[in-house]
Amino acid sequence: MGNLGFQEILLIAVVILVLFGGRKIPEFMRGLGKGIREFNDAKSNVQKELEEGMNEKDKAPAKTTTTQQ
Incomplete structure (x- = not known):
């Protein structure tokens, strides 16, 4: 997608x-801003x-296995 020039932005603004x-x-x-914030x-x-x-x-102690004989 190419760069938008002034004429393209103006056309989009007029259409909106x-x-x-x-x-x-x-x-x-306002709704768009709330959506982005959420x-x-x-x-x-x-x-x-x-x-x-x-x-x-990382803080959890490593489990050691002990064998009972």
Whole structure:
């Protein structure tokens, strides 16, 4: 995909304005922002849980087997 120039961005903006209208765009952007924020929160939670799991694995004492005779 090539680089977008000014004319392409302007055309996309006009199409969005025609499709959604001036009043719906702020609602659309607000929803998009909330979605991105929720995605980033979920991503950081998963990363945190993975790191905690790795730390627990490293801290767990090694199991030793003893044989009784």
